[in-house]
Amino acid sequence: MLHLMKKRESSFAPLLAALQTVSERLVTCGTCGNVDTQDPCAICSDPRRDARSLCVVEEVSDLWALDKSRLFPGKYHVLGGRLSALEGVRPQDLSIDALVARVAAGGIDEVVLAMNATLEGQTTAHYLAERLEGYPVRLTQLAHGLPVGGELDYLDEGTLAQALRARRPVG
Numbered sequence: 001m002l003h004l005m006k007k008r009e010s011s012f013a014p015l016l017a018a019l020q021t022v023s024e025r026l027v028t029c030g031t032c033g034n035v036d037t038q039d040p041c042a043i044c045s046d047p048r049r050d051a052r053s054l055c056v057v058e059e060v061s062d063l064w065a066l067d068k069s070r071l072f073p074g075k076y077h078v079l080g081g082r083l084s085a086l087e088g089v090r091p092q093d094l095s096i097d098a099l100v101a102r103v104a105a106g107g108i109d110e111v112v113l114a115m116n117a118t119l120e121g122q123t124t125a126h127y128l129a130e131r132l133e134g135y136p137v138r139l140t141q142l143a144h145g146l147p148v149g150g151e152l153d154y155l156d157e158g159t160l161a162q163a164l165r166a167r168r169p170v171g
């Protein structure tokens with residue numbers, strides 16, 4: 001038994017050390033809120049990605065889920081959560097001013113509001129649509145067909161890809 005435990009320690013030690021190194025190097029992208037080993041992140045600094053299209057998500061995990069589908073050629077903006085009266089999350093608690101500033105800076109044609117299909121996600125999308133009103137951008141949202149209560153990062157890639165492909169104008 002002791003022998004087995006010792007063996008386990010020695011085989012996991014390099015792996016743990018590697019994970020430790022990665023986690024120490026992780027930084028939050030100052031532009032989009034993604035988590036990466038560089039700032040700006042790999043997505044923001046990739047010239048092949050379409051800077052005219054911006055996809056707004058609640059959490060970094062949503063960004064990763066969407067990006068895995070490889071259907072969205074643009075860039076992202078991570079809010080860092082969703083508005084919630086229950087949990088006391090207000091607009092100023094999220095990266096909303098930064099989003100408006102990015103849109104106001106120009107060069108963006110389409111903003112995809114890719115919130116979760118939850119009440120709070122949709123409330124957040126409505127709020128964002130209001131805040132972005134008057135800017136010359138096309139606002140779209142993921143197609144319904146997202147299961148109600150559906151959290152993006154739990155959806156299979158096919159469902160997510162479908163919702164993205166069939167995205168429609170807000171309002």
Ligand SMILES: [Zn+2]
Pocket residue numbers: 029030031032033034040041042043044045
């Ligand atoms: Zn970034």
